[in-house]
């Protein structure tokens with residue numbers, strides 16, 4: 052007996068969790084039939100043609116082998132934007148939206164033109180979300196990875212933000228002119244220890260290793276970013292960094308040692324201290 056290729060039958064017989072199967076099927080429908088996601092409900096008797104069916108099977112087996120959904124459908128929602136993502140960049144995480152919110156809150160306090168810097172921009176997530184939400188802000192973003200910068204550039208173009216987001220290649224502040232100063236610095240650097248067993252588990256196996264770990268104990272990138280922050284902040288400028296759930300005390304110490312004042316910590320939705328911020332001293 053031939054296989055029933057209706058959406059209803061393929062979805063109900065899929066070994067994937069239903070929400071994942073629907074995301075992958077919506078991608079197949081969009082790609083092969085230019086149909087919106089709602090077709091999953093309104094056309095559930097529709098039969099897939101053989102090309103679409105083969106793509107469905109391929110996506111399903113890749114997901115069963117552990118590939119992240121975001122890479123399979125090439126996109127991920129973040130804050131108020133949708134980003135193109137591919138294996139060369141970290142898949143933006145919901146907890147990183149906290150950094151965007153802290154940045155936007157600070158932008159709301161400032162008057163006149165505002166400048167912001169995103170260090171280790173990856174897909175461009177933080178830089179582009181800030182630029183989208185705050186049209187008067189000029190955003191700079193750096194990354195060491197050429198592959199990540201190509202993807203960030205593509206996202207800037209897709210979101211029509213390329214005129215307000217400057218993307219630069221280099222290690223942390225080295226990508227900038229020496230005299231570059233910002234009102235706000237935001238960063239979600241690699242902070243997983245190279246010994247953390249999670250690096251070889253689940254979705255992380257498929258993400259770029261240099262986006263996840265500092266290849267050391269987890270704090271070295273945070274330290275490099277925090278140590279030089281005062282050289283790149285305007286008077287009273289704010290730096291906020293994301294860190295691991297168990298790194299808060301160490302990051303707070305790094306900020307105090309670097310001479311930052313008004314050091315604060317912020318909880319993520321799971322109740323973990325996930326972000327720390329500090330301020331440069333005021334001007335003369």
Ligand SMILES: C[S@@+](CC[C@H](N)C(=O)[O-])C[C@H]1O[C@@H](n2cnc3c(N)ncnc32)[C@H](O)[C@@H]1O
Pocket residue numbers: 140141142143144147170171172173174175176177193194195196199221222223239240241242261262263272
């Ligand atoms: C955790 S990912 C964050 C990506 C993005 N900001 C986000 O939140 O989705 C860290 C990023 O830092 C970049 N990176 C790693 N080492 C770097 C360095 N020395 N200088 C600049 N960027 C670096 C990686 O390529 C990666 O894109």
